[in-house]
Amino acid sequence: MxxxxxxxxxxxxxxxxxxxxxxxxxxxxxxxxxxxxxxGPAHTDSRAANFTDAQAGYAGAAGQGKVQKLSEIDLSELPRIPTNASELDRVLGGGLVPGSVVLIGGHPGAGKSTVLLQTLCHLSQKLPALYVTGEESLQQVAMRAKRLGLPADHLQMLSETNVEQICLTAGEVKPKVMVVDSIQVMHMAEVQSAPGSVAQVRESAAYLTRFAKQTGTALILVGHVTKDGTLAGPKVLEHIIDCSIMLEGTHDSRFRTLRAHKNRFGAVNELGVFAMTEQGLKEVSNPSAIFLQRADEIAAGSVVTSVWEGTRPLLVELQALVDDSSLGNPRRVAVGLDQNRLNMLLAVLHRHGGVLVGDQDVFINVVGGVKVMETSADLTLLMAVVSSFRNRTLDRDLMIFGEVGLAGEIRPVPSGQERLREAAKHGFRKAIVPAANRLKTDIEGLQVIPVKSLSEALNALDMA
Missing domain, CATH: 2.20.28 (Rubrerythrin, domain 2)
Incomplete structure (x- = not known):
């Protein structure tokens, strides 16, 4: 029965x-x-055992349950596989770790397949690499590689959607790095549901992860995103993997940003910047120079700030537009910033700065599509709002950063010295910063104005 x-x-x-x-x-x-x-029935597939010893000797292989004292654990550095792309290595924490599972997501057309094909074509010149495509045919991938001028003589390709067959083939080929494009089209025969469903995505990812851990293969999974921009599939997928990164960028922009949301082997919220060209995605080694491409004549409401992205400072332009409102409830719109924080800071501006914009529409935008996740742009935002409200242009060589408290005090931010050095390197001559972030050693050509309160900052710009 x-x-x-x-x-x-x-x-x-x-x-x-x-x-x-x-x-x-x-x-x-x-x-x-x-x-x-x-x-499905709880049985062991005989073919699954073929990859358990595919690369014997891998120190991080799952299933080697040996009890050790904490003091006896080897603290040697994890081996890394450089990807030949410094921006991707930065986001990954220094390169790919053998046995790790990386999930890369992004909107259709963002360039996920392009950047992975470029990476594997270069990696295949030094070590075995396998590219598994489930959405495109082998001819389509080959045509893209030829159009981009990539070295295609060593990269191994496989067109397959059955997870068991993929692992069986990979166990014979023994790649060091493998890409599965994409996890939403993969399926397992013993799971009775359609590809892309919760069950298929969950079980397929778990099976591939087990293969990667047991063989020491660096595995990269491509994931789709939903309408609201989050990774599709069950949320548990993010708990299975080691690193989750998102490739972001609009269709009308040639720049793409790669951001890590989870990384067990490196810093979180690290940012990498790429430019989409006819030869594929090219690295942008100095992203501050891109985001600071300002107009010849600076308008009121435009201020430059320095945000900290992972391990480096990034200079971005913040713009504000304050206009008379024709509505009973004035609008508050923030692009690239938290709108709730905007409402709070406008209240602080009124209470401790004496500037009332309650009957005005306030629009805030971070130029270049950058998302500011930290509080160092608080003071910059308020100075941009006052500049637009007073219709007074700020100096082109001025940079501002600092966190604003509810009592109107200006709080320090981390890595203030590095932010100021980055500003000086790009030609800025004046900076308004929290008093606790004042310079310990002078930077040639940079005048630093320390402030302790919001009223001091307004007086420094003569806009009180």
């Missing part, structure tokens, strides 16, 4: 599972997020 297959219900948002369906997930509170998952 055939055994009845068991089912479970998994939350698409957090990955929690339940024995029966419910309208709301008790773990994360999301509504209508439970999807049915059919559980």
């Amino acid at each position: 055939a055994k009845k297959s068991k089912t479970a219900f998994v939350c698409n948002e957090c990955g929690a599972d339940y024995t029966k369906w419910a309208g709301q997930c008790n773990a994360c509170g999301a509504w209508n997020s439970l999807s049915e998952v059919r559980l």
Whole structure:
């Protein structure tokens, strides 16, 4: 008698599972997020054992359960595989780690397949590499490589969507680096659901991750994104992998930013910048020079700030537009910044700066599509708002940074010295910074004005 297959219900948002369906997930509170998952029979595929010893001697292989004392653990540096792209290596934390699993996501057309094809074509000149394509044919990938002028004589290609067959083939080829494009089209025969479903994505990723850990293969998975810009599939996918990075960029911009959201082997929120050209994605070694391509005549409301991205400072232009509102409820729009923080800072500006913009529309934009995730742009934002409100242009060679507290005090930000050196390197001659970030040693050609409160900053710009 055939055994009845068991089912479970998994939350698409957090990955929690339940024995029966419910309208709301008790773990994360999301509504209508439970999807049915059919559980296959618990048996071991004989072919799966073929890759367990494919690369014997890998120190990080899963399944080598040996108890050790904390003091006896080897603290030697993890081996890294350079990708021949310094911006990608920066985001990854120095290169690919053998046995690690990297998930790269992005909107269609962002350049995920292009940057991975470029990387593997160069890596294949030094070590075995395998590119698995499930969405495109081998001819399409070959045509792209020829159009980009990439070395294609050593890269091994495979067109397959069955995960078991991919691992079986990879166990014979024994690549050091493998790309699976994409995880949403992969499927396992024993999972009774369509490719791209919660069950298929979850089980396929787990199977591929087990292969990578047991063989020491650096695995890169390509993931689709939903309409709101998040990675598609169950949220548990982000817990399985070691590194999650997003390739962002609009269709009307030639620049792409690569940002790490999770990295077990490096810094989080590291930023890499690429430029889309006819020869593919090219690295941008000095992104500050790109984001500072300002107009010849600076308009009111334009100020430059320095944000800290991972391990380096980045100079970006912040623009503000304050205009009379024709609505009963004035608009507050922030692009690249947190809108809730904008509302809070405008209240601080009124209470401690004496500038009322409650009846004005306020629009804030970070030039170049950069997303400012830290609070160092607080003071810059307020100075840009006042500049636009007073219709007074600030100096072109002025740079401002600092966090603003609810009491109107200017708080210090991390790595202030490095931010000032970056500003001086790009020709800035004046900087308004928190008093605690004043220079310990003078920087030639840079005048630093330390301020302790919002009123001091306004007086420094003669806009009180």
